[in-house]
Amino acid sequence: MPQARLTLDPHFTVAPVSRRVFGSFVEHLGRAVYDGIYEPGHRTANEDGFRRDVIELVRELGVSTIRYPGGNFVSGYRWEDGVGPRESRPRRLDLAWHSTETNEVGLDEFARWIKEVDGELMYAVNLGTRGVQEALDVLEYANIPSGTALSDQRIANGSPEPHAIRMWCLGNEMDGPWQLGHGTAEEYARLAAKTARAMRQLDPTLELVVCGSSGAGMPTFGDWERTVLEETYDDVDFISCHAYYEPHDGDMASFLASAVSMDRFIDSVVASADHVKAVRRSDKTMYLSFDEWNVWYQSVYNDVEKITDASEWPQAPRLLENAYSAMDAVVVGSLLISLLRHADRVTAASLAQLVNVIAPITTEPQGPAWRQTTFYPFAITSRLARGTVLDPKIDSPAMVTDAYGDVPMVDAVATHDDAAGTAAVFLVNRSLTDTVTVSIDAGPLGVESVRSAQTLHDDDYSAGNTLQDQDRVVPEPNKSARIENGTVTVTLPPVSWTALELQ
Known part of the structure; x- marks a missing residue:
């Protein structure tokens, strides 16, 4: 059986764990909002029409910031359509997803919902078809307590307290030709800079996110x-x-x-940012908001015929509803390891998305809500990752990949909460065939016991959780985990993700 070894030392640290790394994303896309978080006729619906069963699952998932309302949707969105009396709100065509938007849910309703899930609202402004003035308007509406036309309008609309949004995205994927308002980097940069400066005149304490590339494969990536x-x-x-x-x-x-x-993507963006820092001779460090990431079978979606007749664009169609497998969950767990490994620069991230659309939570209209396989590594990592991210020294057998050459069979990251006397180790066995035994030298942390050990694995790595079998793939206790003289050993089956909670 292959053997791997990890060494944990409290002196080898990366950065504090940022709770914002466990963010998510709700876009007006498919059934993410309508029939997802919002279904007024559902038996669990609250007074705002939001499903309480979904609220409970979102809380269990442990998300922090939630990016809203897009995504591609935001580049054609008029925020004022979604405030005021519902019966007066206009129906609009959504060019991004060839759908009809009813605007039943807007900023005020979403701000109330996010309090129910103990989250933080991360709001995206439209820099595709709009610009500086609209960004200032929605900022005034959302954050000014009272005494102005727009803040008083918010109060009249039933939100007496300001929404106090701290994080604002300056548009979305503006490098993409599919994006409404797409232009050159120079054009976008000038608009983003003007918008940022204007918003800071209203509130200099805002935290602003500028659009990077929509993927490392874009021809303009880096430049x-x-x-x-x-x-x-x-x-x-x-x-x-x-x-x-x-x-x-x-x-x-x-x-x-x-x-x-x-x-590699993160390292490249950090290098680009640090190049600009050096050229400017700046003392400021630019952080990364990895505000869209997930497993997404885009090739399947691209094969679906799009509705071109705008008069037939449906309301809340079933779009991008990936059914996730055990393998997909292992990959999601490994991507969380990567994000934590870069905690010194990636201080915010958003799993895209939250409900129904490439999501860890699935719902049926008038029916149940359940956890997809990808729910579990996110929820467990969010719960256990506390304190400081450690940089484990990994000695692992290699495995061969066509895309990346030789890579470690076992990948891992750890966190250490010195004040609580706890640590957590997150591990992935990437091998398709081999079981691996891992020895973890945790002596320098003073570890005395394994509080819990959970492994997500299925002999059929294509298996998933469905409406008919909602608990087909769930984490199970890993009974192989033990500790002796400060060394933890655990056996990892092939294609598996494991979380260890150490005391």
Whole structure:
């Protein structure tokens, strides 16, 4: 049986765990909002029409910031359509997803919902078809306590307290030709800089996210980051990263090593940001908001015929509803390892998305809500990752991949909460065939016991959780975990994700 070894030391740290890394994303797309978080006729619906069963699952998932209302949707969105009496709100065509938007849910309702799930609202402004004035208007409406036309309008609309939104995204994926208002990096950078400066005149304490590339495969990747940051570096706090992963041509080994791609993507964006920092001779460090990431079978979606007749665009169609497998969950767990490994620069992230649309939670109209396989590594990591991220020294057998060459069979990251006397280790066995025994030298942490050990694995790695069998794939106790003289040993089955809670 292959053997791997990890060494944990409280002196080898990365950065404090940022709760914002466990963010998510709700876009007006498909059934993410309507029939997802919102279904007024459902037996569990609250007075605002939001499903309480979904609220409970979102709380269990442990999300922090939630990005809203898009996504591609935001580049054609008029925020004022979604406030005021519902019966007066206009129906609009959503060009991003070829759907009809009813505007039954808008900023005020979503702000109330996010309090129910103990989350933080991260709001995206429309820099596709709109600009500076509209960004200032929605900021005034949302954050000014009272005494102005727009803040008083919010109060009249039933939200007496300001929404106090701290994080604001300056548009979405503006490098993408599919995006309404797409332009060059120079054009976007000037608009983003003007918008940021204007918003800071209203509130200099805002945290602003400028658009990076919508993927590392974009032809402008790298140059886009450099150009945008040269114009906006002093005016923003984050640059965004977006990445989605799926197997290609049946290459499951490379798919299981997707975190290698995420690592390289992050390192490249950091290098671009630090280049601008050096050229500007700045003392400021630019952080990354990885505010779209997930497993997404885009090739399947791209094969679906789009409705071109706008008069037939449906309301809340079933779009991008991936059914996730055990393998997909292992990859999601490994991507979380990558995000934590870069905690010194990635201080915010958003799993895209939250409900129904490439999501860890699925619902049926008038029916149940349940956890997809990807729910579990996110929820458990969010619950256990506390304190400081450690940099474990990993000695692992290699496995061969077509996309990335030789990669470690075992990937891992750890966190340590010195004040609570706890630590957590998150591990992935990427091998399709081999079981691996891992020895973890946790002596320097003073570890005395294994409080819990959970492994997500299924002999059929294509198995998933369905309406008919909602608990087909769930984490199980890993009974192999034990400790002796400060060394923890655990056996990892192939294609598996494991979390250890140490005391």
